[in-house]
Structures are given as structure tokens and as C-alpha cells.
Amino acid sequence: MSTIVAAIKARAAEIGFVACGISDLSPTAHGADFDRWIASGYGGTMRYLHRQARKRKDPSKIAPEGRSIVVVLDNYYYGDSGDSAPKVARYALGRDYHQVTGARLELLADTMRELGAGYTRVFTDAGPVPERELAQRAGLGWIGKNCMLIRPGVGSWFFIGSVLTDLELPADQPFVTDHCGSCRRCLDACPTEAFVEPGLLDATRCISYQTIEKPGPTATELVPLLEGWGFGCDICNEVCPWNERFASPTSVTQFQPIPNSPAGRANAFEGMTEVEFLARFGDTPFERPGLEKMKSNWQAAAGSKP
Numbered sequence: 001m002s003t004i005v006a007a008i009k010a011r012a013a014e015i016g017f018v019a020c021g022i023s024d025l026s027p028t029a030h031g032a033d034f035d036r037w038i039a040s041g042y043g044g045t046m047r048y049l050h051r052q053a054r055k056r057k058d059p060s061k062i063a064p065e066g067r068s069i070v071v072v073l074d075n076y077y078y079g080d081s082g083d084s085a086p087k088v089a090r091y092a093l094g095r096d097y098h099q100v101t102g103a104r105l106e107l108l109a110d111t112m113r114e115l116g117a118g119y120t121r122v123f124t125d126a127g128p129v130p131e132r133e134l135a136q137r138a139g140l141g142w143i144g145k146n147c148m149l150i151r152p153g154v155g156s157w158f159f160i161g162s163v164l165t166d167l168e169l170p171a172d173q174p175f176v177t178d179h180c181g182s183c184r185r186c187l188d189a190c191p192t193e194a195f196v197e198p199g200l201l202d203a204t205r206c207i208s209y210q211t212i213e214k215p216g217p218t219a220t221e222l223v224p225l226l227e228g229w230g231f232g233c234d235i236c237n238e239v240c241p242w243n244e245r246f247a248s249p250t251s252v253t254q255f256q257p258i259p260n261s262p263a264g265r266a267n268a269f270e271g272m273t274e275v276e277f278l279a280r281f282g283d284t285p286f287e288r289p290g291l292e293k294m295k296s297n298w299q300a301a302a303g304s305k306p
Contacts, residue, residue, distance in 0.1 A: 004115050005169055008070060011111040015104050016251055017072040017161075018154055021138025021172040023059075025066055028133050031057035037200070044204040046213055055128035062128055065119040068169035069162050070108070071131070071138040073149075074101045076255040077157035077247045084264030086301035089208065089232025090157070092285040093257040097159050098124050099283065100254040105161045112165055119166040124159065131160040139172040142179060145198035146186035146236040152179065155243035179242075186236035191225045207233035211297045212289050218300040226304035230263075230297045231286065258284060262294075266302055269295045 005022065012020035028034075034057060043049045055061045059069065076091050091097060102124040109120040123129045132149045136142060141151035148156040180198075187195045194205035203209045207229050210218045218226065227235070237243055250256075260280075262268030269277070269291060277291040286294055 002170075004167070007115055008108070008112060008169075012070075012072050012108055015107050016074075017104070017108075018075045018158060019073040019140050019151060021071050021135070021140045022169045023069050023071060023134045023137040024171045025058075025060040025062070025069060027058045027060075028056070028130050030133065042196075042200075042202045042204065044209060044213065045215060046203070046209075052128035056130045059130065059134065063119075063121060063164060065166045066121075066164045067166050068171070069129075069134055069138075069164050070112070070169070071135045071140060071160065071162045072105070072108070073135070073140060073151060073154070073158040074104065074161055074252070075154070075158045075248070075250045076252065077155075077243075078249050078256055083228075085228030085304070086230025086263065086266065086268075086298050087228045087234075088230060088261070088263040089234050091159070091255075092232050093261050093263060094255040094284075095258065096283055096285055096287070097255070098126060100252065101159050101161045104252075105163055109163050109165075112163060112167065115167070117165045117167045119164075121164045122161070123164065124161045129162055129164075131162065134162060135160050137171070137174045139175050142175050142177060143199065144178075144180050144186070144240070145184065146195070146240070147199060147201045148236065148240075150179070150240070150242050152242070153246050155245075155247045156237055156240060157243060157247050183241060185239040185241065189235050189239045191227050191235070192222050207235075211293075211300075212285075216293070217296040223300045223303055226301055228301050228304055230301035231289075231294070262286070262298075266298065269298055 009020045102122055105122040109122055112120050132143050135149050141149045144150045150156045192205045194202050196202050211231050274291055281287055
């Protein structure tokens with residue numbers, strides 16, 4: 001089995017993932033915390049989290065065939081994204097990572113089937129998978145005060161992907177050390193004060209939630225606090241010392257900004273039809289909120305303090 005594990009990790013590195021680890025599918029250690037978070041209303045309108053709760057708390061229930069899960073990190077960092085409003089989170093300026101990382105995970109799944117897997121299922125920030133906790137259990141990093149997974153020597157500019165399999169793979173040792181220490185840059189930098197406490201996020205106050213997940217316009221009381229962000233937010237990543245020191249550009253060309261990006265263009269969506277929107281942005285993260293919300297986001301970003 002050690003030969004199979006070595007082959008899987010070697011293939012992950014060959015594909016270009018910056019890290020790869022293996023976790024078992026035992027219940028998570030934070031199931032009760034998740035229930036309290038949901039009950040407190042911090043998940044806002046993300047009702048899918050309620051529907052997925054049982055599987056998120058116990059990954060063995062995701063699929064009856066599952067025995068192990070291979071977790072990878074996919075770097076999307078490409079440097080400065082510019083300060084002109086409306087601003088866009090770095091991950092959203094390239095092609096849709098669900099498609100890009102998903103296709104790369106399928107390559108890894110192909111190798112796993114060649115190594116004897118009868119069942120593989122790929123997940124990329126979708127489905128009932130507790131990605132960050134599984135990544136921590138797979139030894140890939142620790143979950144910081146900003147609720148992001150942080151990896152020593154890498155930072156946190158990455159997507160987390162996974163391949164569920166029926167292979168009985170030995171789990172890696174979990175990452176148990178918290179390297180945030182007394183630092184609270186991410187907490188203090190959040191303009192909407194979305195962190196209730198270290199490691200506890202009220203998603204309803206998070207700029208990413210307001211500009212992507214929440215139906216309709218951004219909450220009126222939060223508009224002046226957006227600091228120019230029109231889609232997502234990078235603030236808690238940007239101020240993290242681990243990113244300042246270790247972030248390096250991605251080798252994945254699809255994560256580079258698309259031509260004619262809407263970032264920094266105040267009228268990028270005005271006068272655009274649904275057909276035009278889908279033609280230009282149908283394979284990008286902007287497709288998720290849709291044209292009307294993007295128009296609303298751009299108006300809110302323009303009305304916020306820089």
C-alpha cells in the first residue's frame with residue numbers, strides 16, 4: 001500500500017498540486033461546533049449547509065463506497081490584483097476553479113483507478129465535504145483564525161480539492177500545531193467585523209457572502225464598509241504574514257486573469273444582456289451570482305469607502 005500512496009502523491013505533484021495528503025473518513029471533531037454555527041444563523045441563506053450537515057459531520061456517509069479521501073491544494077496566486085474598484089478576489093479573475101481544479105483532480109482519479117480503485121469521486125469546493133478539516137487531518141496545514149487553511153511555506157492562496165475512493169489508504173498524520181500565535185491581523189483588518197472571535201465567522205457579515213452567496217443586493221448597512229470589493233474579498237489573505245512571506249505565483253495558466261476582466265471597470269456590466277454575460281463570463285465564477293447581482297455588486301462597490 002505504501003507504493004500506491006507514493007504513486008498517488010507523485011502523480012499529484014506531477015499534475016501541479018502544491019500538496020497532497022490522505023485522511024480517513026471518521027466523524028469530524030467539530031460536529032457540535034458546526035451545529036451551533038448553523039443554529040446561530042451565521043450561515044445566512046446557505047441552506048445547502050443544513051441539508052449537508054449529516055455528511056459534513058461524518059464523511060463516511062458521503063458515499064457508501066468511500067474508504068479514504070485524498071486531499072490536495074491547488075495554488076491560484078498570481079501577485080497583485082490591483083487596487084481599483086470594483087475589486088475582485090484573485091481566485092475569481094481566472095477560469096472557474098470548479099472546472100479547472102476539477103479537471104486536474106480527474107487526472108489524479110484516473111491514476112488512482114489505474115492503481116486499483118474501483119470507485120473515485122472528485123470534489124472541488126462543492127458537495128458535503130468538510131474540506132478544511134479533512135486537509136488538516138491529512139497533514140496539509142492548520143486552520144487559522146480567519147477560518148482559512150494555512151500551510152507552512154505556502155500560505156493560504158489555494159483551492160482545496162479531494163478524491164473520495166474505495167481504496168483503503170493509510171491516513172497521514174494530522175497537522176496539530178497552530179502557527180497563528182498571537183497574530184490577529186486578519187481579525188483586525190476585516191472591515192465588516194465578520195469574525196465573532198478567532199476561528200468563528202459570521203458569514204452574513206462577510207463580504208464574500210454578501211457579494212456571492214446572498215440573494216439580492218448587499219445589506220445596506222454593510223455597503224459603506226466594502227472598501228471597493230465587488231466580488232469576494234481577499235483582505236484576510238492579503239494581511240496574513242504567511243502569505244506575505246511565502247506566496248508564490250501559480251503555474252496553472254487558467255488561473256491567470258481572463259482578458260478584459262471586469263475588475264476596476266465601474267460600468268463593466270451596464271447595458272449587458274444575459275446572452276452577452278454568459279458568453280463572456282459563463283466559464284468564470286461570476287456566473288454563479290448572475291448578471292443582475294453583479295450589476296448590484298458593482299453599484300455597491302462604487303458607493304463604498306475606498
